[in-house]
Structure formats: C-alpha cells, structure tokens
Amino acid sequence: MKISVIGASGRIGSTVSFLLAREPSIKHIVLISREKSLKKLEGIRMDMYDALAAEARDAEIEIYSDKEIPDAVDGSEITIISAGVPRKDGMSRLDLAKANAKIIKNYVKDISKTCDTKLFIITNPVDIMTQKALFESGYDRSQVFGLGTHLDSMRFKVAIAKYFGVHIGEVRTRIIGEHGDTMVPLLSATAIGGIPISRMPGYENLPYKEIVELVKSRGEEIIRLKGGSEYGPASAVVNVIKTIINDDKRVLTLSTYLDGEIDSISGICIGVPVKLGRKGIEEIVPIRISPEELETFKHSVQVLKACWEDIKNI
Numbered sequence: 170m171k172i173s174v175i176g177a178s179g180r181i182g183s184t185v186s187f188l189l190a191r192e193p194s195i196k197h198i199v200l201i202s203r204e205k206s207l208k209k210l211e212g213i214r215m216d217m218y219d220a221l222a223a224e225a226r227d228a229e230i231e232i233y234s235d236k237e238i239p240d241a242v243d244g245s246e247i248t249i250i251s252a253g254v255p256r257k258d259g260m261s262r263l264d265l266a267k268a269n270a271k272i273i274k275n276y277v278k279d280i281s282k283t284c285d286t287k288l289f290i291i292t293n294p295v296d297i298m299t300q301k302a303l304f305e306s307g308y309d310r311s312q313v314f315g316l317g318t319h320l321d322s323m324r325f326k327v328a329i330a331k332y333f334g335v336h337i338g339e340v341r342t343r344i345i346g347e348h349g350d351t352m353v354p355l356l357s358a359t360a361i362g363g364i365p366i367s368r369m370p371g372y373e374n375l376p377y378k379e380i381v382e383l384v385k386s387r388g389e390e391i392i393r394l395k396g397g398s399e400y401g402p403a404s405a406v407v408n409v410i411k412t413i414i415n416d417d418k419r420v421l422t423l424s425t426y427l428d429g430e431i432d433s434i435s436g437i438c439i440g441v442p443v444k445l446g447r448k449g450i451e452e453i454v455p456i457r458i459s460p461e462e463l464e465t466f467k468h469s470v471q472v473l474k475a476c477w478e479d480i481k482n483i
C-alpha cells in the first residue's frame with residue numbers, strides 16, 4: 170500500500186511518515202515537499218531507514234518535490250496534506266486561512282487531474298481547508314476529510330480519565346464542531362466504563378469549564394513550550410489511517426462535509442462522528458445531542474460558514 174505525505178519536511182509530516190513506516194501493512198511511503206526542503210527530506214529518509222533497521226522492518230521511502238505532483242502521488246490509497254504556512258504574530262485566523270487555502274488549492278487541483286486518492290487534510294484551519302480540498306478536487310465527499318476534532322477529543326478524554334482516576338480506555342467521549350474556539354464537547358456522549366458521566370460519583374464537582382479551556386488552549390500551550398505539537402497530531406493521524414486500511418469501521422470525529430445529517434445542517438465541513446472504513450467516510454453518524462449542545466454546534470457552523478465565504482473564491 171502506498172501513502173503520500175505532502176508537507177513531509179514539517180513537524181507533523183515527518184512524524185506521521187515515521188510512524189506510518191513502522192506499520193507492517195504500509196510498504197510504500199512518498200515524502201513530498203517544496204524544492205528547498207528536499208535536503209531535509211533526504212535526512213528524514215536516512216533517519217527513518219535507521220529506525221526501521223533497528224526493528225528489522227523495511228519499506229520503500231521515496232522523495233519528490235511538489236513540482237512532481239501529480240505523478241508522485243499516483244497510486245496512493247491516501248494522500249495526507251500537512252503543508253502550510255505557520256501562523257505568525259499579528260496574523261489573524263482569516264489571514265492564515267487565505268494563505269493556506271492557496272496552497273491547498275494548488276496541490277489538490279494538481280492531484281485530482283490524474284489521480285484518484287483519499288485526501289486527508291491536517292493543515293489549519295482544518296475544517297475550511299478540508300472544504301477547499303473537497304471543492305477544488307471535485308472528489309466524492311467520502312474521500313476528502315480532515316483531522317477535525319479527533320485530537321481535541323483525545324485531549325478531552327485524557328482530562329476526564331485523570332479527573333475520575335480511571336484508565337483512559339474506560340472513557341468514551343467526543344468533541345464535535347470546529348477545530349478551534351467554538352468546538353463542542355459532548356457530555357451527552359461521554360461515558361466511563363459504559364456508565365453515563367452524569368451518573369458517576371464526583372460528576373457534580375467536575376471542573377468542566379477548566380477542562381474545556383485546557384483542551385482549547387492545549388495546542389497554543391505546546392507551541393509556546395516546544396514550538397509546536399507533533400506526537401499528538403501525528404498519532405491521531407495514524408489512528409485514522411490504520412482505521413481506513415484495516416477497514417475497522419470505527420466511529421471517529423473527523424471533519425467532513427455535512428449534508429443534512431445533523432439537524433438538517435448542510436454546506437460545511439465540520440467535525441462530526443463518522444464511520445470510517447476502507448472506502449473513507451462510510452457514514453456520518455446522525456447523533457442526537459442535547460439542546461444546549463446543538464445551539465453551540467450551530468454557532469460553530471456559523472463561524473465556519475463565515476470564514477468559508479471569505480476564502481471560497483481564492
């Protein structure tokens with residue numbers, strides 16, 4: 170199986186590539202970046218081969234410049250895009266969206282000229298970039314998705330497990346909505362060992378607001394402390410890839426194009442629970458959430474739609 174990573178010289182792209190190379194079912198990984206980063210890619214490839222040798226594994230790792238798209242991507246079951254400009258001081262979210270929309274548009278247009286692949290978008294703002302990729306590629310919505318609130322859901326899960334002092338595997342929860350300030354934590358879909366969280370001893374004192382703030386600010390906190398997150402997002406990406414290639418039908422929270430599945434909302438890519446398998450997004454799970462959660466979700470939709478209006482013609 171071949172998987173391509175565009176933006177492979179970056180933090181997330183390189184860590185994702187390394188983790189994927191360790192997966193026995195992935196035999197072929199294509200690392201793609203701009204010309205000026207090709208030397209770095211060569212170093213990443215050497216380092217990856219050393220690590221694989223230590224585990225007595227092998228994989229074919231190829232390097233291409235982004236000028237060699239679409240040929241470089243041809244035959245890839247999944248193409249991951251994490252290329253993008255980082256947010257600089259004084260840059261608004263909209264400025265970032267405009268800059269990265271141009272990058273996503275160019276890559277996706279080139280890829281879709283000749284290739285049929287699944288597009289997995291990581292670049293922020295991820296919901297808007299996923300929608301850009303969907304519209305510019307003309308692909309079916311089942312094959313274009315973004316990391317969405319999958320990582321936020323994992324962060325929420327950790328905080329709840331720590332508060333109740335239980336193993337993380339006992340916690341079921343998710344955050345839907347924008348991967349950003351308007352994300353919607355679903356207490357109505359949170360359970361510990363199958364028991365709804367509201368029936369757990371200690372629930373009354375759960376510092377919900379603090380936990381949500383912690384989840385929302387975690388990305389910025391990691392940027393401040395170590396320059397940017399990589400292990401968390403990269404592991405979340407690999408989770409998604411493994412679910413697809415193993416046809417696991419897991420229900421994960423990814424950014425996908427809504428077409429009326431939740432409260433008749435349509436016309437935007439946003440984080441919602443999806444059944445994921447070999448074909449990509451096989452179903453959007455039409456969950457019923459509490460009235461308060463629905464109101465917050467609708468707000469998240471509005472925020473994303475406003476941003477989409479500003480960048481859709483870029």
Ligand SMILES: NC(=O)c1ccc[n+]([C@@H]2O[C@H](COP(=O)([O-])OP(=O)(O)OC[C@H]3O[C@@H](n4cnc5c(N)ncnc54)[C@H](O)[C@@H]3O)[C@@H](O)[C@H]2O)c1
Pocket residue numbers: 175176177178179180181182202203206251252253254255272291292293295316317320348397398402
């Ligand atoms: N969705 C999520 O949950 C999530 C989590 C963390 C980070 N992210 C996003 O993922 C993206 C990558 O993060 P990172 O830490 O790897 O960033 P990084 O700066 O380390 O790497 C960015 C990559 O994009 C390339 N790049 C930069 N400018 C470019 C341009 N103009 N044209 C083409 N390529 C360009 C770089 O060469 C590099 O390969 C960012 O947009 C980040 O905000 C998303």
